[in-house]
Amino acid sequence: MVRSSIHPSLAALIMGSIVGSFSVDVRADGATEASAEDPSEGGAPTALAAGATIVPGLVLHGAGTWVDGDRDTGEDLLAMEGLGLGLILVGGVPIGLTGASRYIVGPAAATTIVGFGLFTVSWAADVYAVAAPPGGFGRPRVHAPWIQTELGYRYVYDPRFEYRHFLVQGIDFRSGAMRLAPTAWWSTATSNARLRLLGGYRVAGPKASLGKGAKDGSSLDLEAALTRHDYGQDGFVITTAEVFVRSRMDLQRVAKPLAGSFMEAGLGGTVQRFSWEIPGQDVPADLETMLLARFGFGMYVGGPSAPDGELLLYYDHRHDDFAAGLLSSLPTSGVLGHFGCDARIFATDHWGVAGQAQVGSALVTGLSLVFREDLQ
Amino acid sequence: MSAWRRRSAFGFLSLAVVLLGCFRPSEQRAQRDLEVGKASGAGASVVVEHGLAAVRGLTPGTIVLWGSAPTLLSDVRIEAGAPTTWTLEVRNAMPSAELVATADGHELVPTPIESETSTRKRWQLELAPPTRLSLRVATPEADEQGRFRFAVLSDIQEAVDRVQDIFDRVDQEPDLAFVWTSGDLSDSGTAEQMDRIQQELQQLEIPMFGTLGNHDTFHAPTPWHGRFGRCNTHFEYRGVAFTAIDSADGTVDPMVYDWLSAWLDAAKQRTHVFVTHIPILDPIGVRGGGFASRNEAAKLLSTLAEGRVDATFYGHIHSFYAFENAGIPAYISGGGGAIPERFDGVGRHFLVVEVDPVEGVTSVDRVDVD
Numbered sequence: 001m002v003r004s005s006i007h008p009s010l011a012a013l014i015m016g017s018i019v020g021s022f023s024v025d026v027r028a029d030g031a032t033e034a035s036a037e038d039p040s041e042g043g044a045p046t047a048l049a050a051g052a053t054i055v056p057g058l059v060l061h062g063a064g065t066w067v068d069g070d071r072d073t074g075e076d077l078l079a080m081e082g083l084g085l086g087l088i089l090v091g092g093v094p095i096g097l098t099g100a101s102r103y104i105v106g107p108a109a110a111t112t113i114v115g116f117g118l119f120t121v122s123w124a125a126d127v128y129a130v131a132a133p134p135g136g137f138g139r140p141r142v143h144a145p146w147i148q149t150e151l152g153y154r155y156v157y158d159p160r161f162e163y164r165h166f167l168v169q170g171i172d173f174r175s176g177a178m179r180l181a182p183t184a185w186w187s188t189a190t191s192n193a194r195l196r197l198l199g200g201y202r203v204a205g206p207k208a209s210l211g212k213g214a215k216d217g218s219s220l221d222l223e224a225a226l227t228r229h230d231y232g233q234d235g236f237v238i239t240t241a242e243v244f245v246r247s248r249m250d251l252q253r254v255a256k257p258l259a260g261s262f263m264e265a266g267l268g269g270t271v272q273r274f275s276w277e278i279p280g281q282d283v284p285a286d287l288e289t290m291l292l293a294r295f296g297f298g299m300y301v302g303g304p305s306a307p308d309g310e311l312l313l314y315y316d317h318r319h320d321d322f323a324a325g326l327l328s329s330l331p332t333s334g335v336l337g338h339f340g341c342d343a344r345i346f347a348t349d350h351w352g353v354a355g356q357a358q359v360g361s362a363l364v365t366g367l368s369l370v371f372r373e374d375l376q
Numbered sequence: 377m378s379a380w381r382r383r384s385a386f387g388f389l390s391l392a393v394v395l396l397g398c399f400r401p402s403e404q405r406a407q408r409d410l411e412v413g414k415a416s417g418a419g420a421s422v423v424v425e426h427g428l429a430a431v432r433g434l435t436p437g438t439i440v441l442w443g444s445a446p447t448l449l450s451d452v453r454i455e456a457g458a459p460t461t462w463t464l465e466v467r468n469a470m471p472s473a474e475l476v477a478t479a480d481g482h483e484l485v486p487t488p489i490e491s492e493t494s495t496r497k498r499w500q501l502e503l504a505p506p507t508r509l510s511l512r513v514a515t516p517e518a519d520e521q522g523r524f525r526f527a528v529l530s531d532i533q534e535a536v537d538r539v540q541d542i543f544d545r546v547d548q549e550p551d552l553a554f555v556w557t558s559g560d561l562s563d564s565g566t567a568e569q570m571d572r573i574q575q576e577l578q579q580l581e582i583p584m585f586g587t588l589g590n591h592d593t594f595h596a597p598t599p600w601h602g603r604f605g606r607c608n609t610h611f612e613y614r615g616v617a618f619t620a621i622d623s624a625d626g627t628v629d630p631m632v633y634d635w636l637s638a639w640l641d642a643a644k645q646r647t648h649v650f651v652t653h654i655p656i657l658d659p660i661g662v663r664g665g666g667f668a669s670r671n672e673a674a675k676l677l678s679t680l681a682e683g684r685v686d687a688t689f690y691g692h693i694h695s696f697y698a699f700e701n702a703g704i705p706a707y708i709s710g711g712g713g714a715i716p717e718r719f720d721g722v723g724r725h726f727l728v729v730e731v732d733p734v735e736g737v738t739s740v741d742r743v744d745v746d
Contacts, residue, residue, distance in 0.1 A: 160675065329398060
């Protein structure tokens with residue numbers, strides 16, 4: 001059954017996914033009417049199934065679904081976890097054995113991150129499959145809007161920089177499979193601005209076009225972007241040229257109880273130019289490369305007509321945006337990229353809000369007002 | 377609010393607090409830097425200027441320091457009733473270091489005590505407590521501007537059992553003033569491992585100064601401060617400025633940026649070399665072996681360039697790279713024996729760097745041990 005409003009257990013799922021405190025109480029607060037007879041229809045989870053997503057589910061992904069009676073989905077998720085672990089080994093072991101040799105580290109790191117993506121998503125999908133009502137919390141839109149604009153505020157806490165407050169503007173034009181999306185972040189108090197122009201081609205998935213629309217929300221995009229980040233106050237400018245392959249797969253293609261959820265993954269690379277503005281010196285610019293990699297797990301909310309939206313939890317290997325790489329007291333400090341959560345909810349066919357939170361070297365959080373319009 | 381909501385909210389807030397606390401992972405180490413070189417008890421109180429030595433021992437009649445710089449200045453107050461004979465021991469000292477001591481403004485005549493290693497210096501002082509001592513441990517040429525050489529050696533980690541031949545090779549190199557390290561002297565930063573490497577360092581005929589690496593921080597709080605001293609140091613020797621900065625977490629703490637700014641200003645007119653463990657930007661960008669934030673990396677490089685730093689030295693990557701960032705010559709040397717980067721033709725090694733107070737860094741040569 002498809003719901004056109006936000007399910008009451010959605011917040012519980014988010015919290016539970018993040019802090020691991022998800023329990024049977026979730027269901028007590030948001031029971032569904034789904035039949036428990038047919039596991040593929042996503043019946044109410046038992047305390048045992050909910051608990052199994054943690055123990056042994058954190059180790060054996062799919063355990064919650066399996067305990068819930070849907071053995072096929074559970075085994076699929078376990079296989080996904082196994083594939084992820086395999087890729088982690090395929091990528092990670094050579095890195096370790098070769099001391100991160102310059103000749104293999106790029107592909108090996110990309111393989112490892114993809115492996116972590118599958119590993120992580122297989123667990124998140126298990127939690128989702130146990131907690132979500134039949135059909136999920138929402139359905140994807142099968143057309144992309146031809147225009148989407150955004151105006152918002154971001155708070156950036158990075159103790160190494162003075163900036164804190166940013167005005168964020170963005171326009172996202174689509175015509176058929178083509179996309180052009182300029183965005184800008186303006187510091188309100190310091191001379192810091194990040195301007196970005198992204199161009200994309202949607203190979204498959206919802207497009208800004210009339211007609212039947214896509215089968216679901218799955219998509220494959222080829223993207224190229226140019227970013228200029230001006231740290232006027234700090235004496236440098238970073239200009240980044242990048243290419244990126246971005247994909248989204250609706251997970252109902254994997255198993256029916258995962259309807260309404262999706263996974264994202266992407267890989268790419270950049271060339272960066274660091275130019276220096278040092279008073280009294282003519283300092284030559286530096287060129288650098290960077291691996292881009294990203295994976296995430298998300299769910300649709302409401303939809304396909306308003307109110308609708310989506311929520312995405314993700315890992316982004318970028319080390320050059322405001323959030324950048326994750327700092328911690330662990331040995332991995334500085335190696336990983338950042339983690340984030342993006343939420344986008346439209347109350348009407350045109351107006352919505354977008355929320356963002358990222359944790360890396362900095363905390364980035366904020367809200368935007370979003371306007372969209374579909375082709376009529 | 378239902379029970380699950382309360383639990384979830386509490387869990388989320390706890391997670392947020394933990395994450396927010398991680399934006400300055402090296403803050404505690406920077407704070408502890410401020411306490412290095414200070415001790416009191418046993419009828420005396422010791423303050424080493426700029427924290428450039430760790431007080432390893434303070435017992436009635438004995439002060440033991442571990443030096444973090446070629447020149448050490450200390451202020452010592454001896455209380456009434458304290459012993460009249462005191463021994464000052466400086467470990468990790470320059471072999472030709474001499475002690476100049478004054479008590480309440482009157483010069484004392486220290487009696488050197490023979491020591492079993494060249495970097496362990498000891499002197500005996502006869503005092504009349506209560507008194508205030510000013511101690512200066514330095515080589516005769518410390519204040520004379522002149523060209524000299526030092527070694528750079530980092531990333532020993534688990535190879536402490538094989539480091540002896542590297543130390544032998546360093547000792548064979550003539551006229552080295554000291555070894556400068558970017559850290560990772562231990563495998564996982566335990567006190568036992570740091571004691572072990574300090575034991576091995578006795579083999580070296582010259583002292584080792586510098587900062588710590590990420591492996592030296594795996595046990596928190598790191599035992600580094602009590603054994604090696606500050607994680608962030610700045611000193612001058614023969615007209616050349618040396619700055620070592622803690623980047624073991626892939627970042628530099630904001631407090632340290634303030635110190636660095638003052639050190640750069642002070643040394644702007646002279647040759648200045650810089651060491652930190654993590655390369656600010658990894659020359660192999662897709663590896664991501666540099667700072668966690670490229671924005672911070674650029675900010676630090678911009679700061680160093682504005683401060684007219686002459687060369688930067690890094691470890692962390694177990695190979696050798698020579699390149700430039702922000703117009704500053706940069707060298708990665710992680711040749712202390714830790715798991716090497718393969719296929720690069722570089723084995724265990726150290727660098728020999730020649731510096732001139734006027735001309736800057738005049739040469740950087742790699743000395744292969746394997």
